[in-house]
Amino acid sequence: MPETLEIKRLDQRPMTESLLSKNKVKFLGLGSDEIIKYFFSGSAWTAIIVLALITFSLFREGAGFFPQHHDSLKLYRLAGLEFVDYFRDQMTAQASLSRYLNELKLNKTLKLQAAGKGEAEIESLLAPLEQLRLDFDQAGLEGQALLDEMTSMAAGIKDRYTISEENRISRKQLIDAGMKEEADLLEIEDIDFAKEAENLKTTFLPKQKEVSATMAAKMKSLLAATKVENTIYEAEVNRFKATVSKYITGFDSVQMKMQDWTHDKPVPFYESITKFITGTKWVTQSFWQDWYGIVPLFIGSLTVSIVALIVAVPLGVGAAIYINQVASIQEQNFVKPFIEFVAVIPSVVLGFFGIAVLGEGIRVFTQWDMMAWVPGFPIAERLNIITAGLLLALMAVPSIFTFSEDALNNVPKAYKEASFSLGANRLQTISRIMVPASLSGIISAILLGFGRVIGETMVVLLVAGNRLEIPDFSAGLMVIFQPVHTMTGLVAQEIPEVVKGSLQYRALFVLAIALFLISLLINYVAQIFVRKYKISVG
Amino acid sequence: MQNKSNNPFLKVSTPAKRQETAFFWLFRIATYIIIAAAGYIFFDIAYKGVGVIFQLKAPFVNVPFLTEWPETLDIFKLPANQDMKMEVSQYARMTYENPKVNFVEKGTLEMVIFKSPEGVMKKVLPEQKEAFDADPISHGWSVLSERAVMQVFQLKEVSEIKIGNTLYRSLVDDNEGVPPLEHKTQVYAAGGIYPAIVGTVLLVVGSMIIALTLGVLCATYLSEYSRSGPIINFIRLSIMNLAGVPSIVFGMWGYAMFVLLFGWNVSLMAGWFTLAFMVLPIVITGSEESLRAVPQGFREGSLALGASKWQTIYKNVLPYALPGILTSSIMGIARIAGETAAIMFTASFVVRDELPWQVKHAGEFFFNGVMALPYHIFVVSARVPQNVYTEKSSMARHSSSWSSF
Numbered sequence: 045m046p047e048t049l050e051i052k053r054l055d056q057r058p059m060t061e062s063l064l065s066k067n068k069v070k071f072l073g074l075g076s077d078e079i080i081k082y083f084f085s086g087s088a089w090t091a092i093i094v095l096a097l098i099t100f101s102l103f104r105e106g107a108g109f110f111p112q113h114h115d116s117l118k119l120y121r122l123a124g125l126e127f128v129d130y131f132r133d134q135m136t137a138q139a140s141l142s143r144y145l146n147e148l149k150l151n152k153t154l155k156l157q158a159a160g161k162g163e164a165e166i167e168s169l170l171a172p173l174e175q176l177r178l179d180f181d182q183a184g185l186e187g188q189a190l191l192d193e194m195t196s197m198a199a200g201i202k203d204r205y206t207i208s209e210e211n212r213i214s215r216k217q218l219i220d221a222g223m224k225e226e227a228d229l230l231e232i233e234d235i236d237f238a239k240e241a242e243n244l245k246t247t248f249l250p251k252q253k254e255v256s257a258t259m260a261a262k263m264k265s266l267l268a269a270t271k272v273e274n275t276i277y278e279a280e281v282n283r284f285k286a287t288v289s290k291y292i293t294g295f296d297s298v299q300m301k302m303q304d305w306t307h308d309k310p311v312p313f314y315e316s317i318t319k320f321i322t323g324t325k326w327v328t329q330s331f332w333q334d335w336y337g338i339v340p341l342f343i344g345s346l347t348v349s350i351v352a353l354i355v356a357v358p359l360g361v362g363a364a365i366y367i368n369q370v371a372s373i374q375e376q377n378f379v380k381p382f383i384e385f386v387a388v389i390p391s392v393v394l395g396f397f398g399i400a401v402l403g404e405g406i407r408v409f410t411q412w413d414m415m416a417w418v419p420g421f422p423i424a425e426r427l428n429i430i431t432a433g434l435l436l437a438l439m440a441v442p443s444i445f446t447f448s449e450d451a452l453n454n455v456p457k458a459y460k461e462a463s464f465s466l467g468a469n470r471l472q473t474i475s476r477i478m479v480p481a482s483l484s485g486i487i488s489a490i491l492l493g494f495g496r497v498i499g500e501t502m503v504v505l506l507v508a509g510n511r512l513e514i515p516d517f518s519a520g521l522m523v524i525f526q527p528v529h530t531m532t533g534l535v536a537q538e539i540p541e542v543v544k545g546s547l548q549y550r551a552l553f554v555l556a557i558a559l560f561l562i563s564l565l566i567n568y569v570a571q572i573f574v575r576k577y578k579i580s581v582g
Numbered sequence: 583m584q585n586k587s588n589n590p591f592l593k594v595s596t597p598a599k600r601q602e603t604a605f606f607w608l609f610r611i612a613t614y615i616i617i618a619a620a621g622y623i624f625f626d627i628a629y630k631g632v633g634v635i636f637q638l639k640a641p642f643v644n645v646p647f648l649t650e651w652p653e654t655l656d657i658f659k660l661p662a663n664q665d666m667k668m669e670v671s672q673y674a675r676m677t678y679e680n681p682k683v684n685f686v687e688k689g690t691l692e693m694v695i696f697k698s699p700e701g702v703m704k705k706v707l708p709e710q711k712e713a714f715d716a717d718p719i720s721h722g723w724s725v726l727s728e729r730a731v732m733q734v735f736q737l738k739e740v741s742e743i744k745i746g747n748t749l750y751r752s753l754v755d756d757n758e759g760v761p762p763l764e765h766k767t768q769v770y771a772a773g774g775i776y777p778a779i780v781g782t783v784l785l786v787v788g789s790m791i792i793a794l795t796l797g798v799l800c801a802t803y804l805s806e807y808s809r810s811g812p813i814i815n816f817i818r819l820s821i822m823n824l825a826g827v828p829s830i831v832f833g834m835w836g837y838a839m840f841v842l843l844f845g846w847n848v849s850l851m852a853g854w855f856t857l858a859f860m861v862l863p864i865v866i867t868g869s870e871e872s873l874r875a876v877p878q879g880f881r882e883g884s885l886a887l888g889a890s891k892w893q894t895i896y897k898n899v900l901p902y903a904l905p906g907i908l909t910s911s912i913m914g915i916a917r918i919a920g921e922t923a924a925i926m927f928t929a930s931f932v933v934r935d936e937l938p939w940q941v942k943h944a945g946e947f948f949f950n951g952v953m954a955l956p957y958h959i960f961v962v963s964a965r966v967p968q969n970v971y972t973e974k975s976s977m978a979r980h981s982s983s984w985s986s987f
């Protein structure tokens with residue numbers, strides 16, 4: 045009979061399937077519910093595991109950088125590259141002085157042209173200047189030739205050492221592989237650095253002394269012979285003369301340095317770290333010496349981020365206050381999803397927009413006649429700090445807006461009502477009550493926006509101009525029209541072309557570690573702000 | 583009638599009120615600057631791109647752009663009043679792509695196509711067939727087609743023609759002795775973005791499966807099982823920190839771990855895992871929110887009826903949270919679809935000639951890189967700063983991020 049069957053099933057069901065049955069299947073002493081619970085709790089650890097794995101792999105690849113960097117610095121001294129670079133600095137300074145003269149001439153030509161002077165007249169007016177530049181270059185020719193000689197000798201020592209080291213390694217590999225004959229065929233040259241250094245010094249020190257002396261003499265007579273009284277460039281040339289006199293007196297200290305140089309002066313290990321942190325040059329894959337200094341990259345990242353925040357903070361916070369306190373419901377319903385939508389514009393699309401539209405737009409803007417009064421306009425570079433900064437501002441705005449709006453929302457309603465009941469108007473309530481009460485949240489919103497901006501890659505890679513130099517801050521505010529390179533952009537640019545395990549590869553991982561730590565730090569500080577200064581209702 | 587100044591409801595302009603209005607206008611302007619800037623970018627890209635994706639003739643969508651491989655564009659001029667020949671289908675394609683050029687059709691011509699063992703093709707007129715066959719050059723060649731129909735055409739005046747590289751090469755091959763004039767090329771300016779779309783879809787699907795599995799498990803634990811304590815706080819802290827890690831660091835990690843340490847090379851798998859872990863915090867946060875939105879009474883009712891914890895979650899919590907979880911994961915999809923830095927050394931190739939599934943072994947599907955839209959945009963905009971195509975691909979990218987909404 046069907047009815048009894050139904051009844052039987054009903055009273056059997058809870059017994060067999062779930063309820064309180066003591067004789068459940070157990071595995072390792074755990075019931076099925078407990079197993080499920082541990083399974084879930086295990087997956088909750090994913091975030092921690094991933095963070096640990098990121099830390100581990102980045103450090104695993106990056107940790108080797110400092111010993112390798114130390115070796116590279118040691119070789120720089122041992123092979124005498126350092127010795128040559130003392131003299132190179134002297135010659136570079138001469139070249140930059142010559143460049144100054146060139147720029148001066150160009151500048152004056154443009155000015156004269158603007159004043160409506162003819163070509164022949166300009167030439168005759170600037171002839172002494174041009175003569176000075178030619179003679180000044182002439183004075184440096186001998187030094188340049190000597191420098192080339194020194195460079196090739198030192199580079200030769202370095203190359204021989206590198207080759208012999210490579211051979212040593214491959215010989216060891218061959219012996220390990222049991223191929224004794226092939227291993228014996230490899231010649232390994234033992235470089236006697238002491239002898240080479242002695243050779244370098246005895247060959248070039250007297251020559252350098254002689255060349256420097258003639259250079260100084262030539263320059264002195266040149267300066268004395270140049271008469272620029274009552275010309276339009278008198279002030280500049282006089283300044284140039286003063287600089288050159290100072291430059292000449294520096295020759296002695298260069299000689300002293302070269303005299304005192306020894307190849308076996310130990311390179312302390314901390315230098316591999318300090319040279320990385322304070323180095324101002326990032327030069328890779330050079331035949332001479334690779335330099336890994338984070339300063340230009342860090343400054344690049346920082347300037348771009350600061351420009352972005354200067355634009356994004358007023359906009360984001362202002363919009364959050366407007367939407368939270370002032371706007372009508374309809375306006376809120378339109379603006380909030382719109383700004384959230386801005387957050388998901390892919391960064392590469394923004395970068396592309398920067399290249400195709402914004403960069404050109406800014407340059408055209410600076411070329412307008414009505415903007416000509418601004419010093420430094422029109423700008424030369426289409427891709428620069430401001431282009432990248434403006435686009436990054438657009439990326440930072442959504443996070444700043446959303447988190448600030450949340451913070452304003454979290455202010456207890458009673459605060460606002462109390463303020464109104466005391467007769468304050470809306471602006472007073474906002475500026476005296478709402479914003480101070482949510483300040484910690486707004487600050488953490490700004491920090492999170494900063495974190496987003498400093499870690500952004502594609503926009504800066506495409507738009508920041510990628511020039512590996514510290515921007516010239518003497519230009520004042522105009523510095524924002526100079527191209528820079530950033531930490532993120534450099535990593536993305538160089539990773540595809542590095543050899544695994546090379547010094548450059550490891551340097552890029554150290555950069556990634558720096559980025560990782562910066563982002564963790566920013567997050568941590570933001571959370572401290574939220575937690576510590578959270579207003580408690582009570 | 584009351585005196586105006588005595589009306590208590592009349593708006594009176596005081597300095598404080600004027601200040602208030604001024605400040606509110608500042609805030610309003612800030613809001614609308616954001617909207618205008620973002621709106622301008624949308625408008626600019628849509629305006630320039632819509633002409634590429636859509637067209638006025640049927641089928642109203644630019645099918646070749648969505649179904650072909652990226653190609654070099656050849657721009658050249660052809661002499662006027664000169665007989666040229668081209669295969670009929672190719673000729674149709676050329677006239678379709680150059681609607682403004684004045685082509686004059688001179689009838690059709692049948693030719694014999696020879697094919698060498700190496701795959702080189704050669705078209706010969708029927709009367710030359712015997713001669714070519716006897717030629718020692720054609721040793722080992724076979725006849726591929728006896729009657730290939732060629733279109734013979736002329737140009738009314740010298741005009742500029744733009745076609746993709748494949749068409750251009752066959753045009754040059756078929757018309758020996760008629761050299762094109764003023765030949766220029768533009769990299770990636772012809773063809774379409776089909777493989778990039780396919781690659782992006784694969785990357786999104788695979789990494790979302792991984793991220794949703796892990797993310798929902800983690801969120802379920804956090805919202806259903808966990809009680810607040812130091813360990814849970816630590817887990818939450820790590821999730822928040824993971825959300826703040828820059829995508830390039832994820833890329834470096836994926837490169838160091840999946841590509842090099844695990845030896846997966848630049849591959850779909852490496853990209854899946856890198857992207858999945860990158861998007862995990864978004865998925866966890868979204869899923870937890872939707873799990874918490876399920877009323878507590880649902881759980882209590884189920885438990886009161888004697889269901890176990892797992893049965894409660896499985897039958898009475900997850901089904902109601904699922905729509906919310908999926909909605910919130912759209913945010914993650916949008917993030918993955920547009921991500922470049924994390925895939926540029928882990929998953930994406932500049933060019934790949936086959937589709938990801940055109941492989942000999944199943945393993946190759948997983949351990950080969952793919953083309954992806956965001957990386958394609960990067961390659962195009964980094965190499966050729968301004969050409970037609972950058973606008974095209976950017977539009978496609980954008981329509982894909984629209985479609986993910």
